[in-house]
Amino acid sequence: MEEKRRYKRFEIFLKATTDKGAGKLINVSRFGMQASVDLTDNQINVTDPVDVEILLPDRNENVLCEGIVRHVEKKNNTYLIGIEIKAMDPSAKYDILEFAYKAWGKKNRENV
Numbered sequence: 001m002e003e004k005r006r007y008k009r010f011e012i013f014l015k016a017t018t019d020k021g022a023g024k025l026i027n028v029s030r031f032g033m034q035a036s037v038d039l040t041d042n043q044i045n046v047t048d049p050v051d052v053e054i055l056l057p058d059r060n061e062n063v064l065c066e067g068i069v070r071h072v073e074k075k076n077n078t079y080l081i082g083i084e085i086k087a088m089d090p091s092a093k094y095d096i097l098e099f100a101y102k103a104w105g106k107k108n109r110e111n112v
Helices: 090-110
Strands: 010-018 022-028 032-038 049-054 063-075 078-088
Touching: 010 032, 010 090, 022 090, 032 063, 049 078, 063 090, 078 090
Parallel strands: none
Antiparallel strands: 010 022, 010 049, 022 032, 032 078, 049 063, 063 078
16 A cells, blocks of 8 residues: 655644544644544544644643544444644644654664
């Protein structure tokens, strides 16, 4: 299968809440992210708008992101959703990417 992503995704595990349900952020890239969301009553479909609130360590406030759902995969009552970032404060995006990059670097150094 041909890779369609333009930018590297960094594994990251942060608490996140969407307007569809609570869950966690699994990975992030420059223009997208994947979240695991627990849904019981809500439906989520490709092209749906989605608001994401991310709890980032070392920040005194949650990071807000507006996005569009680009991929949905159901696993029991959990959905893996791919989100294209449409709007996010640039400094908040930098902080998330920096946090993910540092975790990725630490993981790679440990495997050497």
